[in-house]
Amino acid sequence: MEYRGDQMPMSPRTVQVASGALPVRDHLPWSIFNLLYMNICCLGFTAMVFSVKSRDRKVVGDIEGAQHYGSTARSLNIAATLLSIIVFIIFIGLVATGTISVMRSLK
Numbered sequence: 173m174e175y176r177g178d179q180m181p182m183s184p185r186t187v188q189v190a191s192g193a194l195p196v197r198d199h200l201p202w203s204i205f206n207l208l209y210m211n212i213c214c215l216g217f218t219a220m221v222f223s224v225k226s227r228d229r230k231v232v233g234d235i236e237g238a239q240h241y242g243s244t245a246r247s248l249n250i251a252a253t254l255l256s257i258i259v260f261i262i263f264i265g266l267v268a269t270g271t272i273s274v275m276r277s278l279k
Contacts, residue, residue: 196238198226199245206252212259215252219245 203223206216226241266272 196230196242198223198242202249206249210252210256212255215248219248
């Protein structure tokens with residue numbers, strides 16, 4: 173097979189990487205926030221572990237692994253945030269109805 177000067181043969185193992193690929197999100201700031209403020213059922217700690225794993229995979233160059241760990245960290249962060257908000261709302265509701273008396277316990 174002959175090639176012209178402007179053609180280059182491509183082997184089947186050639187991989188072209190798009191330069192405009194989206195970066196892998198590891199959700200580390202959200203995980204730190206959940207670890208410090210909303211660590212209900214240790215979900216914040218678990219999300220932090222998966223965020224660090226995602227960042228490590230990204231540094232090594234394993235984009236698929238980084239996306240997997242980042243997705244898991246995102247799901248755990250969502251669960252930690254929602255559970256903490258629900259617990260907070262229930263606590264406010266119990267205080268408002270008088271079931272829990274905060275002022276009596278402070279005296």
